[in-house]
Amino acid sequence: MEACDPVNEARRAEFRRVDGAVYDVAVIGAGVSGARIFHQLCGMGYRVLLLDRGDFASGTSQASGMMIWGGLLYLKDLDFPTVGKLCRARDEWIDRVPEKVRAAGLLYLQGKKETRNRHLVQTGMWLYWLMGSLKRRFPGGGVGAEGLDFLKDGKGGGFSFEEAVLKESDCRFVLDWILPFATGESAALNHCEAHEMVFDHSRKLWRLDLRARLHGHESTVRTRFIVNAAGVWTDEVNDLLGVDSPYRHELSKGVYLSIRKPQTLDDILIFDTGKDGDTFTVAPWGPVALCGPTETRVTCLRDGFRPEAQDVRSLLRLCRENLKDRLGPEDIVSLRCGVRPLAVKRGFSKVVHPLELSRRHLVHHDSSRKVISVYGGKLTSCGLMAEEVRKLISSSIERRGDGVAKSMGVPPEEHFPGLGSSVPGAEWCRDHERCLTLEDYLRRRTNIAQWIPRGGLGRHSENTDTIRSIARVFSPDDAAAETALASYQKSVCMRHDAVLAEV
Template identity: 40%
Template sequence: MNIRQTNWNIAKNKCFDITIIGGGINGAAIYKKLSQQGYKVFLVDKGDFSCGTSQASAMMIWGGLLYLKNLDFLSVYNLSKDRDDLIESYGNQIISRYFRYIPNSEWGRNKYFVYLALQFYWLLGKCKRRRPSFQQKFEELSFINKHNGKDSLIYQEGFLKQSDSRFVLDWIVKHQTEESLAINYCSILNATYNNKDKLWSLDLKDNFARGECTIKSKMVLNCAGVWTDEVNKQFRIQSPYKHVFSKGVFIGFERPVSHRIPLIFEMGKNGDTLTFIPWGPVSLWGPTETMEKSIKNGYTVKPDDIDFLLKHASRNLNTSLSNSKIISLRCGLRPLAVKKTFEADCYPLDLSRNHRIVEDLDLPWISIYGGKISGCLSLAHNVAKKISKKVSPSLKGSSPVVNQFPVYTSFPGLQEQVPTVDWCVANEFCCTLEDYLRRRTNIAQWVSREGLGAQAENIEYLRGVSSCLPIFEEKNHEMYLNEYKNLVQRQFDTLVDGVNRLT
């Protein structure tokens, strides 16, 4: 029996201290913290863990350099502290990495201004990272347009070693016990609070295998990212805050050989920047930052997003990055916390990235607004503090960390080894081809056409992968493969041209 089925069986009719709705970075960080404190925690995600915005970030664990432009020094101070705590405590998942800021005197900031800003940034970070300095000769000059000037400034941030979704997943998977557990592809249909026994009764629906059950919980945390307001509305919870959404898109290209550290370029508008980030065999260019009203549109890359990014790429890079050379697309929606009365008419970067923790006045229900991967430790800490005033942990000690060591295999064209699909199904809640290719491994981001290959050369390999996935209801493995091919056609092929496709 795989871990998902096991957890489903254990969860039935069980009573938890806390139920968390949403397995993105916010939900995962809180889940981990509370489990370690001896709470019985249940985490539920209506899709796969990390299938929302937490799979689409720049993977930077940073102090929020850009927010200096809003004079938001407190946020930068706090984020820098979080960054350093994360690097110190989770060295196996986060590395300290040099970044290179390329000032552009033509349409950006003066290099001495950037220098001073970076020194201030370093001071706000309590001088924990290497002191920023000018560097004139660097390898990446070979693919940067000359008008960017020869000067660059290097400074240090943190960076996720494998990926954002892996980071989230590891924090969930390693804290699975009989008392604290998680289930993906599971929705909450009804939530009713019984004042007599002071417990929520939550009706769950298995979205994958069509089961249903009920659990009890002393408190509920809504960590549904951009869906937080929807979830609150579904269960009639009021809040003085709401989310506005900022869409962010990256495009991935084959990494130039001399591209070794993330580069920051001036956008020349709204004080914003664009980054070129080396990640395995690809370099990510982006992100965009556009206000978006609809969640569906926010998770869909549009031709305009690609045009915008290609236009700016050609201004800064001389490596002829055209549409036909795109290897992967990456798209997410930033949940930004604002007062309920706020009417959005500004550039999203001008809005605060702080998180808000909102306690319902009548019911034991907490909603999380905003938040960043970089700030996940302090968010979890602050939430745990609030909870401790209302609910005590049922268990005496902290729950054990499960350290399992994956079985690895190779994937055509990738140098790095990847965990086998069998392993991911058994131990990591992997249910679909997309779960495996996009979130358990980086195949969908590193190999063209979401892993299919530019000319569908990996189709037989993917057929083998799908034959290891669990089957439910009337589906069969060939259906999984066809569904995935259709998804690639819809989400990638319609936007990216120039390859000779055979599927």
């Protein structure tokens, strides 16, 4: 009897559903930018196809610090319009989606040796609060570190203010924009590549030949527009599309490490490193604290997606400078590593520290080839970027009316060893959230791989049997489940164990 393979059957049905379809827009890249653009266009009634070679949010969007910043970064350059725009965007997230985003307190701490003039910092905080329309908590000065017994002595003279954070995770934030419109006239395909993209100049249509990377199913679709939201791969995709853009990306590698959250850590702490204008944050996230990030310029994408021992050593040094406990590799729960795309003009040739480059987004419209490319951006501004794209699409394609979002229901919850909170069940995620692999589930549908040491396996692999049972949910038989488990164990050894062994 042939083994039951629900993942493969669902993929076959999905590729049959889209085969031969003509879409208004195909969005390439399902990170936070692509997901928000997809949601915005679907909500306007457009027929949209979302594609990603990996899982949803499997690139830069899975390696954030969970922060929804206003425009504080741009205050030092006196870029007041950008400051105001990003503050309004931050506040809109808090007001519109309180189930996803909440206000959070921050405490900026200087050491005994102040590297920034405290009076200028205080004035800047007040100005920032005013430009945010007085909506956030009034910034306080002269704040000490009382009650934070895990900090080293001498951390005082701080300033308190308020920003926003994601409630659950960056991956969930992305996924929640995709799933309500992933069925019906629109579609969202993860682990899917467009292996050939051809523009028909006479019909003004793109032909996309699609292939499921895990199961091999194929389909052909056509689309009137392509939105290239591939993040750090935007330049590469534009080369394939034949688009000559005036912009490109510089790349910055960012690494966080997580440790067990100190009991009295409630607000996000920001420490002045005194180097390159950089800061070091310690932010509570569930049972862990995210410490980081690093900022390292990279010229090769392959070099950017794996944390190196030197990244970990740098972060541990900052932890030891600011926290009482002398943390070592054995105290690290997980590592997060991503590559930030920083938008620059194509002719930009300076070699500068990534912090000197803007996090602003840029949008390029190639009207002759019907391609819109988006560059840069951040969690805060993804809605602003999506609105710019929507306006460009609306100028060429008449909207069809309001789209209808599907309610996803409430998933059954399960317990995972070592977690104080429950997680959505693996079968639910497989059947309702396009969760295709063991890693999709542990890393992006849940926070198991980030909150339990060694990708959920446990410090001594004590959770192996539990993860084996989860692997069976995504596999046609026990042999395939064992192969999936072995592959996941190998990836944990490479991305976690091997790195820490070199520290």
